[in-house]
Amino acid sequence: MKKYIFLLLLLFLALSPFIALADETTLISFSGNVEVKISKDKDWIPVTERVEILEGGAVKTGVDGAAVLLFPNKSKVWLKESSNLEIELRQLSSNKLSLSQGDVKVRIPHLSRKETFEVKTRTVVCAARGTEYTLSTTESGDSNTWALFGEITVEFMQKAMKPIKISQGHSFTVDEIGEKVKVALLTKEEEIKGLENWDPGLTSEEKQKELKEKEKDRKQIRDLSSDVASNEDAVKDIVIKVKESDFEAGRTLKDIHGNLVRVDQRLMRPDEKSLQFFNLVKRPEYRYTAPTTYAFAYNGPSTVSNRLDLFQANISFNSVIPDRIEDWPGFFSDAKPDKASLVSANRTDASNIFVIAKIFKYDSTEDKLVNDIRVIKDAAADSKEVLITGKTNFIGLDRILRVDISDGGANDGTTNISGIYWASKVEACRGCTDHFEIKGDPSFYNYRADPYRLGNNSTKDIIWNATEEYIINNSGGIRQVTDFTSTSSDPFSILKNAAAENIMYVKKSISNDPNLWTSNDAVRNDISNADFLNMNTNIDIVFIPDLAVAIIQRALPALNEVSLK
Known part of the structure; x- marks a missing residue:
């Protein structure tokens, strides 16, 4: 259990062992x-x-x-x-x-x-x-x-x-x-x-530049929450809550398509027993370009203005999280989680938020968080992994984040949140394969698709959770293995020029028949270009390691003392 909880902590920390903790005040910049x-x-x-x-x-x-x-x-x-x-x-x-x-x-x-x-x-x-x-x-x-x-x-x-x-x-x-x-x-x-x-050392114009950008960001955030502005409780819990951040980081770079991207990250404690991490990706203009021939079909507009994509992870525990982050490793080695959610989303507008999510609940018998049919049907006893997806508004998004979601009762994958469906992992037949995957070598990329059936009902459609993963540099180029193994640069410099990009789709199955998945190529041929529910978009998240570095600067001495046994 200690090891399992510690791995959950790494979700928030993305541990890097290279950064040392500073003990003194540092004059970091000056002019004149x-x-x-x-x-x-x-x-x-x-x-x-x-x-x-x-x-x-x-x-x-x-x-x-x-x-x-x-x-x-x-x-x-x-x-x-x-x-x-x-x-x-x-x-x-x-x-x-x-x-x-x-x-x-x-x-x-x-x-x-x-x-x-x-x-x-x-x-x-x-x-x-x-x-x-x-x-x-x-x-x-x-x-x-x-x-x-x-x-x-x-x-x-x-x-x-x-x-x-x-x-x-x-x-x-x-x-x-x-x-x-x-x-x-x-x-x-x-x-x-x-x-x-x-x-x-800034000119008067340069001093005002960041202020103007912040005002633009505030307007975007106001737009994001406009449809629930009258509901104070909902607004307080929505993902874009920035006033109480414990750690924050940001970087401007280019994504794999060549689009200019601003990534903002925050790790917060929304209450005394919970942690909340979010990664907000803002693009003034989004133009999709297939990075390789293995890429899945993008059916969205050729150009999207002011695009917003989001990844958020929530986890709550059965006891109070220590105030000092240096005390967290010891806490996580003993604490028991209550529930968790991993949510990726793209906002078309305030009422059309494309969501792909996984939710977890604590099972006392197994002494761990589980992501199976029990999270959606309390009385169920099925170990199949569950995927949550669909289109919703901010109130629905907030409910998914809080794991306030259940089966709709129609045995078709619908839930108690309008527009949101659940599906369970499909098991392959004997001699078949249960997923599609292509891994890059020496380039850092990975293409994978996993099958899920709506509502765990054998008569319902299969959908494919398709993902493209890349390690890129600040110019949007795909990194090579030698970029990390054949360099004299210090680890911190390497991390400053590295990011991960995750592009997600939910695709239809052409056959709805797992018996046809006899090879990797056969599985790829079953993944339709058409999107589930005619989403006609993707979720395109860029992650940076900057926040993890900031956290490790505080937590590393204590982490060294934690046993993973």
Whole structure:
């Protein structure tokens, strides 16, 4: 059981053993005149390259300077020109910074309840988790903060004044003696100034570019959830929920067809007993090109604008997941899962979401998650693997993700979700084969199709779950074995130029007769070009290893201590 649960963890981590854990704060980027004190007893020195800063160290920027600090818990602090920031305390669960003058932007991930991250000036202390805000101060002590995301707790150096909370979209100012306090809504100009890209060395136009892209992303997300906007509970559970991400990563590259692709990944804890991973793939324009002669038939439009594809994995447990990710490996070695879902989807519009999914429920007798007919029919006792597919809207998608789906009772593969069907794996006859497969060598590609029968009813149609898998580089080219075995590049550089692409279809069977599947070629000939339910599209997901790398940076030391026995 320990090994099985650990393998489920790898679904989220995609474990890579090459990345080491950083222990100190690192100045990762700078421009102009920037100086650092490596530690409290060191002298100021000019910055010429990335540098680690210990507890007691400090950073100051000149009139043309800017810098970015990265902390081990993935918090980031940007310094603008003429700023002076000291790292007063740097411990595993506590970070305390002191800003004596200047402007900083602070981005803090979703910390555990025991972790703290504070930035103080002469008049106030700002504390937050899962938050982004700016903080400015003068040498005399006037302080100003803008809450861009989340909520900030502000404590006053004058202990007589009670702490106050500043919510997202508000500003807070206090004078040098900490008496004149003002809270107001952020103006549009302040919001833009705070949200723009603070990375060093950017022009004014470059600072605004990312903000414009984020606004476009927000519009896409609003469009995705528009049909359930009136249902608050449904919206909260829908896959595109980004406000509480524990880890996030993204990359822009080309897919195997040559299309420009943006991949965004997030690993979240939507509640104390669950993990949620999603991989959102956005293409301004999608044009399909068959990568090889083995590819399955694509029946969609020649060009699709603003295409969105998604993979999401959910898993819930019978006990509370630890706040600290370093404690996860030990937790997973003993925990028992409750249910899980693996869902791939393509959105044509808000009411037409093409879904291919597998769902799992915990079986106490076997002490494991199962994906057989018991997940769709509680009273059934059949070990055949189950596939969920069809077209639905966001409410239906949300129900599949929550494993809130069952047989419709008509014995034809329909379910209690309109437009969604279930099918069970078909067993091949003696001397026959139960799937089609072509593997690339030395190129990294794999074509496979597995047969399923609607509703586990021998009188119903067979459908083929057809999949194309590729390992590609950032230019969309198929990687070769030698790209990984005959290189002097470090593993991290290799991973930065590698991605996986998974193209999925549900095809009709021409014969509906497993007795004809006597060879790999015979099986391929049974896979129709026509799509089940006339879907006329595919699901085309690009995966990147970036999120797994970020997680391993935190979890590797603890993973080394976990037994897989």
